[in-house]
Amino acid sequence: MTALDRATARELLRAAQQARRLAYAPYSRFQVGAAVLADDGRVFTGCNVECGSYGLSHCAERVAIHKAVSEGVRRVVAVAVAGPGRRELTPCGACRQVMAEFGTSFVVVPRAGGVRVYALKDLLPRAFLRPQDYR
Ligand code: THU
Numbered sequence: 810m811t812a813l814d815r816a817t818a819r820e821l822l823r824a825a826q827q828a829r830r831l832a833y834a835p836y837s838r839f840q841v842g843a844a845v846l847a848d849d850g851r852v853f854t855g856c857n858v859e860c861g862s863y864g865l866s867h868c869a870e871r872v873a874i875h876k877a878v879s880e881g882v883r884r885v886v887a888v889a890v891a892g893p894g895r896r897e898l899t900p901c902g903a904c905r906q907v908m909a910e911f912g913t914s915f916v917v918v919p920r921a922g923g924v925r926v927y928a929l930k931d932l933l934p935r936a937f938l939r940p941q942d943y944r
Pocket residue numbers: 834837839840841856857858859866867868869870890899900901904
């Protein structure tokens with residue numbers, strides 16, 4: 810896991826902020842955007858997609874990751890997340906686990922007009938691994 814370039818982190822966050830504008834969040838009115846940097850350099854974006862049957866709603870991060878995976882990606886370098894307001898928003902626990910599944914190293918979030926980069930291992934210490942990793 811080498812460090813994430815600052816300019817790349819900023820660019821990824823910008824992509825997440827753009828994607829946020831497409832959020833479908835009529836129930837929570839809490840719009841979130843995400844952007845995934847794949848290990849082959851491609852970027853995939855996603856937004857939260859809610860459903861009138863609330864439990865079927867999807868977080869922006871998982872939408873972006875699953876878009877990437879459905880296009881052939883198997884390793885993710887970084888995921889950027891953009892929410893509303895000034896408070897730092899870090900991904901929910903379920904999304905952290907999905908990030909771990911695809912080997913995500915970094916999570917990029919906005920902070921004071923800039924970016925903050927977390928190592929996923931700090932956000933999800935001692936993660937459950939993939940079943941094949943226990944055999
Ligand atoms: N949400 C995300 O998209 N990402 C997160 O990291 C946290 C929450 C969405 C789920 C739901 O549509 C709305 O935000 C309120 O929880």
